[in-house]
Amino acid sequence: MTNRIAVVAGVAAVLLLVRLDAQSTHLGALRPPQPPPHFSQTTWDSVYTTTQATRGESLYKVTCIKCHGPDLAGGDDGAPLAGTLFLGNWTGLPLNDLYEKMRTTMPSDSPKSVPPEQLIDILAHILAKNQFPAGVKLLTTDSMLLKDIKIQQNKPDTTRPPF
Numbered sequence: 001m002t003n004r005i006a007v008v009a010g011v012a013a014v015l016l017l018v019r020l021d022a023q024s025t026h027l028g029a030l031r032p033p034q035p036p037p038h039f040s041q042t043t044w045d046s047v048y049t050t051t052q053a054t055r056g057e058s059l060y061k062v063t064c065i066k067c068h069g070p071d072l073a074g075g076d077d078g079a080p081l082a083g084t085l086f087l088g089n090w091t092g093l094p095l096n097d098l099y100e101k102m103r104t105t106m107p108s109d110s111p112k113s114v115p116p117e118q119l120i121d122i123l124a125h126i127l128a129k130n131q132f133p134a135g136v137k138l139l140t141t142d143s144m145l146l147k148d149i150k151i152q153q154n155k156p157d158t159t160r161p162p163f
Helices: 002-031 049-063 082-090 095-105 116-129
Strands: none
Touching: 049 116, 082 116
């Protein structure tokens, strides 16, 4: 009899936990969507240097060209890294997302084998090939800073007031 009571109590406890979990999941679905992240810069704000892009071009030729092609248009083994399709896929996202994708999955035959300092130069080359302007400040591997830079396909209209 004691075993039967213990089993019933255990089943009741599990069912209660499952119900509470289902309710919290359901209630969570009713929460309003979170606002989009605020970025203080975009890829149009000269976030890399010409020197970085030049170094990145040399590194790209050694590390990336076999899959992504000489003009970054992609190929059988790699997606495009320049142009409308590429920018359409990444627009609105933080630059850190692209950097992390590169850092954790590239090159495809040897992920995580390129040092961060070289990856950031390759990223600067990708930005240059997408016609984003260079500046005087180095692009950094600091994820907090990269999260603050929004990839933006179209150049912002600076002639209109921001309101």
